[in-house]
Amino acid sequence: MNDIEQRNGTDGPAIIGDGSAGRELYAYIYDHFGGHAFTRDETTDYSMITDVQGWEWIRAFMERLLAMDDLERAVTVDNARHADRLFQYCGCGGDDERAVPRVLNPPSICWTWLEAAYERLGDADGLRRLYSYRIITSRDDGRIGTEESNRAVRRLIRSLRELAGDEWSDCVRRIVDLQQRYHGNPMVHGRNPAYEMLLKQERLGEAAWEYCRSRNRDLRADAVIDELFAVMAESDAEQACALLLEPLHDADSPLMRADMQEHIERICTVLRRLADSLGPDRMRTETDLLLRRYRRRKALREALERLLREYDGRQMVNMNER
Numbered sequence: 001m002n003d004i005e006q007r008n009g010t011d012g013p014a015i016i017g018d019g020s021a022g023r024e025l026y027a028y029i030y031d032h033f034g035g036h037a038f039t040r041d042e043t044t045d046y047s048m049i050t051d052v053q054g055w056e057w058i059r060a061f062m063e064r065l066l067a068m069d070d071l072e073r074a075v076t077v078d079n080a081r082h083a084d085r086l087f088q089y090c091g092c093g094g095d096d097e098r099a100v101p102r103v104l105n106p107p108s109i110c111w112t113w114l115e116a117a118y119e120r121l122g123d124a125d126g127l128r129r130l131y132s133y134r135i136i137t138s139r140d141d142g143r144i145g146t147e148e149s150n151r152a153v154r155r156l157i158r159s160l161r162e163l164a165g166d167e168w169s170d171c172v173r174r175i176v177d178l179q180q181r182y183h184g185n186p187m188v189h190g191r192n193p194a195y196e197m198l199l200k201q202e203r204l205g206e207a208a209w210e211y212c213r214s215r216n217r218d219l220r221a222d223a224v225i226d227e228l229f230a231v232m233a234e235s236d237a238e239q240a241c242a243l244l245l246e247p248l249h250d251a252d253s254p255l256m257r258a259d260m261q262e263h264i265e266r267i268c269t270v271l272r273r274l275a276d277s278l279g280p281d282r283m284r285t286e287t288d289l290l291l292r293r294y295r296r297r298k299a300l301r302e303a304l305e306r307l308l309r310e311y312d313g314r315q316m317v318n319m320n321e322r
Helices: 020-033 052-066 071-090 109-120 124-137 147-182 193-202 205-214 222-235 237-249 261-278 280-293 298-321
Strands: none
Touching: 020 109, 052 109, 071 124, 071 147, 109 124, 124 147, 124 193, 147 193, 147 205, 193 205, 193 222, 205 222, 205 237, 222 237, 222 261, 237 261, 237 280, 261 280, 261 298, 280 298
C-alpha cells in the first residue's frame, strides 16, 4: 500500500489521497459551526463529519453542482463561470440575461467538500478528474513563480501522477488537449502556473510552443517564453528561436522602438540564447542584421559589438585548447 492509500479503521471503502481536503474541511466546520465534538487538530477521521452514506450523498450533490461528473463538461462550465464574472465586472449585457445568462459561481469550499468525498469513498477516478481540472483551469493569482506557489503546484501534479499510475501518459494528453481547446486564449485566461509546471516536468516541447505562441499572438509575453524556452528548444530549436526572435525582426515592436538600456540588455539576452541553441554563427548572422538595420543606435551598436567580440574570444580559446 503506497502513501496515498490508507484506512481509518471504519467500515467502508479504503480512503485515498493525502487527507488534506479532509483536514481543511474539518477546520472549516470547526470555524463555522464549532461544538464540543470538533477540535482543531490534524485529524482525518471522516466519520466525525458524516458516515459513508452521507459522503456518497455529498459526492452526488457536489458533482452535479460543479459539473464534475465529466472533465470536459467541468472545463466548459468553468469557462462559462469565468466569462460571467468578466461580464459582471465590465457590465457587458447589462441586465439582459438573454444576452448574458447568469451562471452559478459556487464558493471554493464546494470543491473541498467534493475532494474530501472522493478521498473518503476511495474514488480514484473522481480525484483524477478533479486534479486534472485544477491543472487545466489554474490561473495566476499573483504568486506565480514563488516557492509557495511552486510547492502547491508540484504537490498537485505529484498527487495526480500517483493516482494515474500506468495511465499517466493518457492523463497528460487529455490535459493538454482540453487546455489547448478551452483555455488557450490568454486575453481571457492569462498564465497557468500548474500547466506550465506540467509542461516543464514532462518536457512537452510542442505543447509548450503552442502555449507560448498563443500567449504572444496579440501581446508580447517574454516571461512565458523565458519560462518555457528550454523545453521548446529541446523539441524544436528552430521553432523556439523563431518565437524568441520575433520582436527583433519587427522595427515597430516595443523592444526595438527605443535605445533604452533595459531593451538593449533584453536584445543581448535573446542573442545569447540563440547562440546557445543554434550556435554562435546563427547569433552572428542576427547580430550583423541588427547592426546594418540600426546604424544610428549608438548604445545598441556598442552592446552588439561587445557581444560579437565576446563570442569571437570564446572561439579563439576553444581553438587554442584543441
